[in-house]
Amino acid sequence: MITVAVDANGADLGPAEVAAGAVAATREGVRVLLFGPAAAFGDMAGRDGSIEVVDAPVSIAKAADPARAVRSTPDASIVQAAVAVGEGRADALVSGGSTGAALAAALFNVKRAPGVIRPALAVTIPVPNHPFTLLDAGANAEVRAEHLVQFGLMGAAFAQAVRGVARPRIGLLSNGEEAIKGTSLVIEAHEQLAARVAEGGSYDFVGNVEGTQVTNGVADVVVTDGFTGNIALKLMEGVSQTMLTAVRAAATSSARGSLGGLLLKPALREFRDELDPERSGGAYLLGLRKLGVVPHGRFSRVGIRQAILVAARGAEEDVAGRTHAALQDAGALRRVPDASGSASTLASS
Amino acid sequence: MITVAVDANGADLGPAEVAAGAVAATREGVRVLLFGPAAAFGDMAGRDGSIEVVDAPVSIAKAADPARAVRSTPDASIVQAAVAVGEGRADALVSGGSTGAALAAALFNVKRAPGVIRPALAVTIPVPNHPFTLLDAGANAEVRAEHLVQFGLMGAAFAQAVRGVARPRIGLLSNGEEAIKGTSLVIEAHEQLAARVAEGGSYDFVGNVEGTQVTNGVADVVVTDGFTGNIALKLMEGVSQTMLTAVRAAATSSARGSLGGLLLKPALREFRDELDPERSGGAYLLGLRKLGVVPHGRFSRVGIRQAILVAARGAEEDVAGRTHAALQDAGALRRVPDASGSASTLASS
Numbered sequence: 001m002i003t004v005a006v007d008a009n010g011a012d013l014g015p016a017e018v019a020a021g022a023v024a025a026t027r028e029g030v031r032v033l034l035f036g037p038a039a040a041f042g043d044m045a046g047r048d049g050s051i052e053v054v055d056a057p058v059s060i061a062k063a064a065d066p067a068r069a070v071r072s073t074p075d076a077s078i079v080q081a082a083v084a085v086g087e088g089r090a091d092a093l094v095s096g097g098s099t100g101a102a103l104a105a106a107l108f109n110v111k112r113a114p115g116v117i118r119p120a121l122a123v124t125i126p127v128p129n130h131p132f133t134l135l136d137a138g139a140n141a142e143v144r145a146e147h148l149v150q151f152g153l154m155g156a157a158f159a160q161a162v163r164g165v166a167r168p169r170i171g172l173l174s175n176g177e178e179a180i181k182g183t184s185l186v187i188e189a190h191e192q193l194a195a196r197v198a199e200g201g202s203y204d205f206v207g208n209v210e211g212t213q214v215t216n217g218v219a220d221v222v223v224t225d226g227f228t229g230n231i232a233l234k235l236m237e238g239v240s241q242t243m244l245t246a247v248r249a250a251a252t253s254s255a256r257g258s259l260g261g262l263l264l265k266p267a268l269r270e271f272r273d274e275l276d277p278e279r280s281g282g283a284y285l286l287g288l289r290k291l292g293v294v295p296h297g298r299f300s301r302v303g304i305r306q307a308i309l310v311a312a313r314g315a316e317e318d319v320a321g322r323t324h325a326a327l328q329d330a331g332a333l334r335r336v337p338d339a340s341g342s343a344s345t346l347a348s349s
Numbered sequence: 350m351i352t353v354a355v356d357a358n359g360a361d362l363g364p365a366e367v368a369a370g371a372v373a374a375t376r377e378g379v380r381v382l383l384f385g386p387a388a389a390f391g392d393m394a395g396r397d398g399s400i401e402v403v404d405a406p407v408s409i410a411k412a413a414d415p416a417r418a419v420r421s422t423p424d425a426s427i428v429q430a431a432v433a434v435g436e437g438r439a440d441a442l443v444s445g446g447s448t449g450a451a452l453a454a455a456l457f458n459v460k461r462a463p464g465v466i467r468p469a470l471a472v473t474i475p476v477p478n479h480p481f482t483l484l485d486a487g488a489n490a491e492v493r494a495e496h497l498v499q500f501g502l503m504g505a506a507f508a509q510a511v512r513g514v515a516r517p518r519i520g521l522l523s524n525g526e527e528a529i530k531g532t533s534l535v536i537e538a539h540e541q542l543a544a545r546v547a548e549g550g551s552y553d554f555v556g557n558v559e560g561t562q563v564t565n566g567v568a569d570v571v572v573t574d575g576f577t578g579n580i581a582l583k584l585m586e587g588v589s590q591t592m593l594t595a596v597r598a599a600a601t602s603s604a605r606g607s608l609g610g611l612l613l614k615p616a617l618r619e620f621r622d623e624l625d626p627e628r629s630g631g632a633y634l635l636g637l638r639k640l641g642v643v644p645h646g647r648f649s650r651v652g653i654r655q656a657i658l659v660a661a662r663g664a665e666e667d668v669a670g671r672t673h674a675a676l677q678d679a680g681a682l683r684r685v686p687d688a689s690g691s692a693s694t695l696a697s698s
Contacts, residue, residue: 175579211583214584231559232580232581242477
């Protein structure tokens with residue numbers, strides 16, 4: 001049975017909502033270690049032996065400097081949850097909603113997978129018929145070319161293991177399709193990705209993809225730095241929200257439109273549900289020894305439950321091991337010094 | 350009477366379509382110098398004395414290296430059109446659709462406005478009730494902080510002169526609202542913009558804006574580098590297109606939905622028209638001695654006509670002069686050596 005360590009602090013709706021999501025997840029056969037303010041969890045109806053509460057009321061979800069808070073607050077709930085995963089008492093980590101704190105706690109306590117330079121945040125965008133995984137969605141604002149290469153391969157391994165894509169197509173987000181388009185960083189990453197993917201592996205590199213293309217299904221994995229990725233992710237959210245609002249406004253602008261909107265409602269609701277970020281469970285932390293999942297802060301118990309289930313599924317499907325294998329196949333692991341200290345490092349973090 | 354130099358090469362629909370747009374623009378009181386393959390212009394019905402054709406069949410719209418093509422092809426239509434503007438025979442430049450060629454030709458022949466380090470491409474995004482001007486939308490993939498500062502002030506001057514925004518709010522696109530969020534480049538630009546805008550001027554700096562905020566009307570001018578800006582622009586295009594397609598699919602997925610879609614059609618059409626990029630005329634080249642406008646390559650005569658009219662309006666409203674004044678007020682002009690050669694340059698291009 002898979003065990004998921006869940007931090008109940010940091011969610012907009014409070015720890016009781018996270019606890020309710022955890023209880024719901026246990027009904028699907030997942031065991032949960034729940035860290036947070038036990039007094040705030042409410043009655044946790046339906047709770048059984050597959051959920052274990054660890055009273056950890058201290059929260060660093062709002063800390064301005066998450067890395068410092070993690071180091072100075074060993075009793076914080078997210079730190080205790082990450083330690084449980086690092087020590088093997090749990091197989092995956094789910095945080096209540098603060099991405100910065102989850103990232104820092106996981107980096108210090110779950111630790112990077114061997115050969116991974118930087119963990120990345122991956123988000124699967126639910127475009128109807130053309131879902132794609134975007135990474136880095138915000139963990140690393142500034143990166144080097146070899147980081148982007150690793151992001152692409154980690155994303156491909158994730159797409160295979162969790163999304164079931166047989167042969168993921170990796171694309172590099174840029175301002176033009178041609179290999180010479182982009183910043184010098186992107187041009188260098190393009191060359192390296194093309195060379196490494198050509199060496200083998202069960203994935204393809206489709207080259208640069210432009211903003212107009214990402215929603216058209218040209219790539220299963222879209223790679224970029226955490227600055228651009230975070231802006232892209234939030235832009236897609238903002239634009240789709242604005243469009244839905246505008247369609248609703250159009251639908252109520254006249255009697256004829258109102259009737260039309262009413263008749264369209266079930267179809268639009270289904271479409272909106274399809275886009276609902278709670279369905280995806282949130283953002284994935286890739287490149288650690290174990291998988292981490294960060295639900296959106298505003299998620300209800302539905303999204304929290306989903307986050308726990310996808311974390312469990314990722315652990316079952318061994319995302320971490322497959323990621324390592326993908327990087328190894330492509331020769332994109334950072335070489336670490338062996339016992340004799342002879343190997344050089346590809347790059348420092 | 351304002352004269353606009355128009356290059357008819359490079360548009361997807363061909364030179365005759367551009368010529369038709371030019372003829373339509375002359376009916377609004379604009380004089381046009383039309384450069385391109387005269388033999389391909391067709392009959393140009395309605396043409397009168399306010400349009401002058403200069404036969405210039407050579408096109409560099411498809412050149413892989415626009416800067417080199419501009420230097421080596423003085424008889425290219427876009428080069429001749431830019432020279433006409435540079436020499437004062439026309440007040441503004443409109444290209445048929447190749448942004449790269451228009452940028453290079455304008456840079457060499459219209460030349461940068463005094464004190465401007467880098468021209469930028471500005472696009473006004475027609476979000477219903479909350480339009481905003483995004484720049485740089487693709488002219489400079491890599492920039493420095495002082496470039497971003499100038500982009501913000503140029504965008505503000507443009508928003509005042511062309512869009513009639515009394516006191517434009519400048520925002521800096523980033524991956525978080527806090528001043529410390531972003532790449533080191535963005536953090537530095539934030540500091541500089543805050544300091545320079547505080548010095549006075551008729552605009553405000555609202556700080557960092559995130560992707561979710563840009564469509565919410567928090568800023569009239571959104572500043573970023575040309576790499577991120579180009580991706581953002583195309584993402585917004587792609588996502589809104591995908592959403593409209595999905596709404597249409599939802600509307601036809603059932604008999605009930607089909608009827609609803611039919612009733613909604615007029616309202617949705619109006620909304621789609623509002624988003625139509627042909628309405629805005631295209632992208633503006635800011636920071637040159639004269640204004641340049643680059644319609645989208647796929648524009649029909651409707652969009653070309655609009656591009657010529659907005660270029661004429663920009664010339665009438667003296668966008669170039671106002672931009673210079675805005676930069677000067679904020680102390681953000683690059684100092685050029687005076688006759689004695691004593692002043693240092695703020696930065697090289």
